[in-house]
Every structure is written in structure tokens, then in C-alpha cells.
Amino acid sequence: MTIFTYDQDSDGVVTLSWDQPGTSMNVMTLEGFAEFEELFDKAMADDSVKGVIVTSAKKDFAGGMDLGVLGKIRAEAGDNPAQALFDFTMNGHRILRKIERNVMDPKTSKGGKPVAWASPGTSAGIGTEIALACHRRFVADNPKAKIGLPEILVGLFPGAGGTTRVTRMMDLMSAAPILMEGKMLPPARAKSAGLIDEVVAPDQLLARAKEWVLSASDADIVKPWDKPGFKMPGGAPYHPAGFMTYVGASAMIHGKTQGVYPAAKALLSAIYEGAQVPFDTALRIEARHFTSVLLNPSSEAMIRSLFLNKGALEKGAVRPEVGDERVKKLGVLGAGMMGAGIAYVSANAGIEVVLIDQEQAAADRGKGHVEGLLDKGIQRRRVTEEKKAEVLGRITATTDYAALEGCDLIVEAVFEDPTIKADVTARAEAVIPETAIFATNTSTLPISELAKASARPEQFIGIHFFSPVDRMMLVEIIKGRQTGDRATAKALDFVRQIRKTPIVVNDARFFYANRCIIPYINEGVMMIAEGVEPALIENAAKQLGMPLGPLQLNDETSIDLGVKIAKATKAAMGDAYPAAAAKADEVIFRLFEEGRLGRKSKAGYYAYDEKGKRIGLWTGLGEIWPVAEDRPDLREIQHRLILVQVLEAVRAKEEGVLMDIREGDVGAILGWGFMPWSGGPFGWIDIMGAERVVEICDRLEASHGPRFAAPESLRKMAAEGTRFYQGTEVAAA
């Protein structure tokens, strides 16, 4: 297989062009590494070769490493995965170090061949680490290009020398956004950060790189760290200049990650320990920490859910086998926050949108909301005026249902009232083609019930967006009892068009996400009634890696909605309404009576200032529900907050609401920010081990009631010692 092409021109410059077969984006594989090295060696050995340009035949340079490789290495390593992963990492260092030092005299650093990196577009991860090993870096002035090292976002850190090189190219504070936050930078910012050297016109990219290769002197191709007397920029850890930076870095990382991300800790240790030794020793240290991260179950779980399985779901892993169902014309019923958000993401993706509301003013307000989002993009220089006009041009805001003619998908986002929903369903179906799919964005009403208003229930489906639509990446697709495959395919193709991540679930109360979130909120709320300090509840949740504590989350989702859901659930369940929920209701109803509805009323569990900024927990909570004498153990609070979510996920799987654990995990992380370090609820059970989880369930069931009873399937796993996933590889349920 040819992955890199080798092309020598008449001036003796070799262009090594990366062109991974069968994919639009280059990703590094073991074969790719081997082939690159072979060709690079060839260029070095050939005296007629003056220098090398490393580039890509595609529109971007590379997306990163094929992370599936890591699981394979581990799986094949037998009983010593640490050695295998360390050897793999050190091999990467060796090859990249070869680019950097190539044939130069190791002592005098003379006689090497210049190696330029020329990227037509985006470069991430290992792509950028290859760039950092090259002697000079050129990037095309391409508005879509982003350069960076986003490894930290999937639970890793740059382990092919990126960590060691970046911290020797800039001081730690400047390196922090690149290494510790995984920021991808547009070419101009990558240049000002010192990550790359030149931004050139796209048609001049290779010419400029070649010009440099032919003119570079011996001194131009020696890295600062390979020159005598090299000093760490900004000061090494025990240099007076660097001391406080390093002290601060630990605190910042610790506080921001709440200590739950092993990769962040390992990254910082690699930097700190590496900063005190010569470059090649630092690479070895980087490899040791990188290996430790690869061996960490959390990193494995994050790679699995946030990279491999998320990608698989986006590419249609659960899509029924029917023809292309991409949306051409979309009708959105209801131009409120949700409707307008859906119109925005759809028009942005090039879909023609009809945005309907009862009053023209309301429809216009919806379109105005879209305009506002585009203006924000312009402020951030992410959107041009032309792009704005183009997107707005795709949206027709009207009250006229006749405008829906020719729509192949309708998304209904009107008030959560079955009568109103039935009415708009009928009105839309009177106009749209018989083949069109009708979707409801309801978050609370059963799809199968709403489908009764449709003349074509097999073409009726739930597409549940999360708020705010433009920022939340998950879309929950809900199949009603009669929903057919084409409707599911349509919904999945639509979600793919708008570049979000779909999960497909069956119809049941609160579907999947809300089914898990509501108990999380309730568990936190009922702890107030138990006399747990509110700060402890919130901090316990945040220390788990939840983005919001349950109390703040309830303030955001609003307390009156909580009251409404509680009343409706009680009405539906009657005597089966759990006692635990009633305990949470005591708090929610009391706050509701006090007029504390959450952020929107500038009063809830938290106190807010005039502008609606959260000041701190409301001191009145302690007056109504005094803090108990005995402070509960942090672990117990955390286990309760985790398990109410995790057990709902397991029950959803048992009941067939969830059809695939991958969807349960990816959906939990993207939908409500469930502890990303764990890889999701099922990933968390695997990390803990089912036996230990059942043990905790039994204990909590005894002390806190039947909501913690271990589901049968979990008991079975505990007894048999089985797991949900087998290793990193993409695993189906």
C-alpha cells in the first residue's frame, strides 16, 4: 500500500506527500510510520537529495493518530502491555528525532539536510508533532485550517514529542492553551504562538518551502535544544523565573480538572521532569508518562467513547440500511428558542428551512435569534458577512403552512401540549409530500402517543435536541412503536448533515437522557432535606467531573419545570411514585412557593445579583433545612450521585430503551456531561468492576432505599466477572 509518495525534482528537493488511501483525512498508522521512515531514509541516503518537504496530497495535513492502533498494541502485547506501549512510543520518538537530526554530525550538528513541513490545511495530533520535528513549518493561508495538539480532549496528551518540543519552543504559560487545553489555532495564531514559522498563500506553499530548503544553512536546521547552553524558555522549574509558573500550573490544572483526568497530571509531570534533563532524556520521560496514560482505564474509556464510538455513531453505526435520506428542505414548526436553534444549525449546514410560527412577529423573532447567533460568529471572526447573508437567505420565516410544500422533513418544536402538537401535525401533513418524515422535538411527551395525531405513524419520529441547540452536540432520536426504518435513517442523515452526534433510543418516559438527569437532580435536592451542606453536594458532584452540581443544574433547568415534571409523573405513576422523589419534591415545591424558580427568576438554590450573576448558595437553605450534626462521607454522596444516573442507564438498557451501550455512553457524556473521564455510565461500571458496583448498590439500597437496588443484569455480570466492553476496540452491545 502506498501511503506516502516520493518525488524528487531537478533541484534535488524531495517532496514526501502523505496520501492515506481510502480516506479524506490522513491518520497515522503503524504502516504509515514504517513507510515514512523508509522513504525518509532513502532521501537521506541519496547524495543528490538536498532536502525534504513533508506535505499532504489532501486538503489537510492530518487528523492525528489512528487511536485504534493503541488498543491493538495492547491486545497483542500479552502480559506486558507496558513494555509494548513504551516501545511503540519510543519508536515514534526515534523516527521523529531522525527528521530533526537526520544526517548531521551528532557533535558539530553540521551537514544535515533541511526538512520543511508544508501543510495545506488542518493538522492535529501526530500530524503537528511531525511538523514540530521538522526544521521549518509552513502552513497555507487557509481560513479552514487549524493547527494544534488536541490529544488532551480524548484523555491523552501529545506523546510523540509534542509535549517536550512545545515546552522548549515557548514558555509554559504560552504552551498551556496548546498542550493543556488542546486549543486548535488558525494559521496566523499558530504563527504568533510560535508553533509554526510562516503562513503563505496556498498556491505558493510548496514553492516557498522549496525556496527555504534550498537556502537553509547548517545553523538554520539546528534546534535550540540541540545547541550548547540551551535554556528552557520562561525558566526551568527551579529557576527563579520558572518557579512560580510551575507552582501555578499544578494548581490550575488540578482545579480545572478537579483531579479526575489522569492525562492532565501525567502531562504536567512529563513537562516538569523533562524540563530538568537533556532533550533525549526528556523524550524518554515523556514516553514513560504517555505509557502510563495509555495504561490508565480512564484514558482507555475516554478514547473509546469520545473518539472511536462517537465517530462510529456519527458515521451511521446504527443506521438502518435504506437509501440516502439527506434533508433538502426542512420545515420547523415553532420559532421559539429551540425552533430557531434548529433552523440555525440546519441552514448553517446548507439546508433550506421554513420556520413557522402562529404570528409573523414570532417567526421573525426566531429568525432574528439566528441572526444574533451569526453576528456573534462575526464578532469572533468565525463567520463572514457573506456567510451570514447566505445562511439567513436559506431561512423563510412565515405563518403560512403552505410554505411547507416540498419539505422532506418537519421538526416540530411547539409548546409541550399534546393538543397543540396534534393540531400542527395535522396542518403540516396536509401540505407536505406523502413521503416526508415528521419529527417532534418533545422532551417529555411519549412519541407513540403524539404519533396518533399523524396519518403516517411509521413516518413519525422523535428528534430531541438539547438546549442551546447550537452548542449541544448530542441529538437523541426516539423511535415510536410504529416508527419505520426510513424515518430513523432520515433523522440520522439529518443529524449527520448538521454535524452533531446521534443516539437512537426507543420510546419510554423521559427517553434516555432526561431519564438519567432527573434522578441526578432529585438525589442532590433530597440531600438538602437530609441536612447535607449544599456546598458539599455541589462540590461532590463537581469532583466527580460533572460539569454542574445538581442544585445549579436545577437552577438552570428551572424549578417550576421540576414541579411540573413531578406533578405529571405523580399523576402518571400514582401509588408507584417513589418515596425518594417525594422527598426531593418537598424541597422543590417549597422553593417554588417562595418564588425561587432558578436562574430565570434570579433566585433558586443560589442567590443571584441584579444582572443574574450567581453570587453563591442561598443562605436561606440552611434556615429551612438545617445542616445535620453528622457530615456524610464524601464518597457516599458521590456514589449516590453517580449511581442514580448509572442505574437508570442500566435499566434503560435492560428495558430495551437503549439498544447499544455505545449510545448510552456517548449520549451521557455529550448530552449531560456525565463524567467524561469515565467514558460514560457503562464505562464507569467497567472501570469499577461490576462486583464492586453491586456491593455499593447493596449498601446504598439498605441505607437509602430501593432506587439503588442493583439491576439483575448487573448482578449477573458481577457473578460472572464480565464487562460491558472488551478493550479499546469498537464494541457493540
Add this chain to the structure above:
Amino acid sequence: MSEAYIYDALRTPRGKGRKDGSLNEVTSLRLSAEVLNAAKARNDLDTQAIEDVIWGNVTQVGEQGGCLARSAVLASDFDERVPGLSINRFCASGLEAVNLAANQVRGGAGQAYIAGGVEMMSRVPMGSDGAAIAVDPSLAMKTYFVPQGISADIIATEYGISRDDVDAYAVESQARAAKAWEDGRFAKSVIPVRDINGLPILERDEYMRPGTDMQALGSLKPAFKDQGEVMPGFDAVALLKYPHLERINHVHHAGNSSGIVDGAAALLIGNKDFGDKYGLTPRARIRATAKIGTDPTIMLTGPVPVTEKILAESGMSISDIDLFEVNEAFSAVVLRFVQAFDVDHDKVNVNGGAIAMGHPLGATGAMILGTALDELERSGKGTALTTLCVASGMGAATIIERI
């Protein structure tokens, strides 16, 4: 087992720990040697009787590095056969030097020791020796490292100590120190620092601000609020360890925390035979010593558990102690001690402390032990407990009985 006695205690006045402080011109070496010479002169010592010089010193780099204890012996009029041992238990180094010496004497390893310490904070900046616990991410994260000022603010938050409480404590420390100087209560211990020609350089503690009131302190901004809340955000780390707190209440500032100063102190410790042989009269018996490790995040609560430990080990109760010296690293440290044991503030730091007079890290333990001894003699009381909080989460204590 023989008993260990204090035969003498002396200290230099404390100079402001800045470039314009009076002692800034004096080297750590010379100040140490001067204190040793004074101990020799005051007691007409045959220094060959001294088994070792144990010298507390925190920032052991530069002129304070290279085992300053031995250098100081060689620079002094001591016999060169006297060795020297530099030790570091952070803020309790001076006390730990005494405790080590006392326990060597009790165990029969030698008859007499000089124990004390020095810190020239204007010359060798605090923290300039590095510290893995603060800088190495693997340990900083494992121990939830925050700087001491944040730790002191955690104590205040955790134990309900308000800004008014810590300021009022500081006002009292200044008032007591001023009165103590006025009454000449430090006269027995303080030796003036002189130049090579015998001309005086410093004769009194110069850090004090007599007349400090609540209003003056009230105008000071909390010193650790920014590093706690903004950059780099140590409060977030503190809350990881203390999750029941919603936020850290930042109450400490330069006016209610210990002062950065220069200074040195020494005690002459020996057994009974030593006194008999050289005609020296013991002033106090070292009844008990103790040290302990505690939570490194809140870091400075050590005086409470180490006091519990020393009382238990010596079969005493808190009511057996007539006088307390609790190092005023930060107001909240002392207030927490007072709160934990419900002791009368009138028995604690009666002559002021480090908030008013300063805290020369490596010397302070020896200084305040001497202060306790002087006060026992002045007031005619019997038993004193001296304790200090220690960085990285430790505590040290000593109980002495007047003879």
C-alpha cells in the same frame, strides 16, 4: 535517663527582612557566630564541653547552605573540635534543634549542646531553596498543595474565624509586644548586634508597629485573595480537599500574619553534671518534646494535634500548663489553638509574638522558647508549652518547667 536542662537562652533583636532592614548588612554566618560567641561569653563556656551545635535554618542555599552550623562554629570563638549540624523542620527548626539536643542529652549522648537557629530573610529569600511539594506536579496534586497564606485562610473558614477576629488578635499582639519591650521583659535574652568594631547595628526589634488599631488593619486588602480566586486559583484546589466549604474566606494580610525578619537565637542545653562541673545553674527542665505530621493542605493546624500528643505522652492535661507560646505564623493559627483547647487568651503569647515582632523562620522556635522561659521566671509560674505550626503539614512542641 538523665534530665535535660536549659542553662541559658539568648537571641538577637529582629531586623526588618528587607533591603532597608538594619540587619541586611550582616551575613548569616556572622550573625550565627556572634550568637555562639555571646553564649560562650555569658556562660564563660569551655566550648570543648559542647557536644554539638544544632542549628535550625530553613532556606539552606547560598550563604545559608553548606551546613551553616559547622561554618558558624568555625567562624566563632568555639573550639574547632565542636561539630555543627544544620537542620530544617521549616518554622519549627529552632525548636526542633532544642528538642534534638535535649533528647541527645537525655539519651546520654554528650553533656551539653548549643541549639538554636538563624534566618536572614532579607538576604536569602524564603522559597529560594525550591520545594518539590510545591513544584513537582505529582506531589503538589497528591497533597492538594496550596501556599501557607491560603492554608491560614482555610483555617479561618473552616473554624469560623472572622476578619475582625484575626485583626483584633493582631492588634493585641502589637499591644502586648510594645508593653513587653517597655517593661524590659526581653532584657535577659536580647543581645545587641554589633559591627566588627563593636559599634551597635541593632538593639531592639524593629518590625513592630505599636499603636496599630482595627481601623489601620481594616484598610488592608486580603493578601491571598487573588492567588486563591484568580491566578492561579488555589482556592479550587483547597475546595477539592474541603468540599463542604463553598468558598475560602480570605482574611489574612501582612498586618495579621507573621513578619518577615532577620534574626538568630540559641539555647544552652545540658544535663545536671554539666552544670555542676562548670558552675552553671539550670533555669528550666525540658519536660517533654513532640512532633507530628498533619494534613498538608490546611497545613498549619499542627499545634493542636502535637499538643494533644505531648500532653498524652507526658501524662499532663491542658490545665497543667500555665503559659503558652503558640507561634503567630498567622492569627488564625493561634485563634484555632485557643478555640480547640478553650484556653484563656491571657495565658497565650502574653508578650506578643511574630505578628508584632517577626518570624525569622529557622530561629523562631528557639526565640519563643526563650521568651516562655523568661516569662515563667518573671511571673513566677511553673510550666510553659511552646508550639509551632510547620509547613507541609507538621507541628512541634516542647514543655518546660521552671526550676
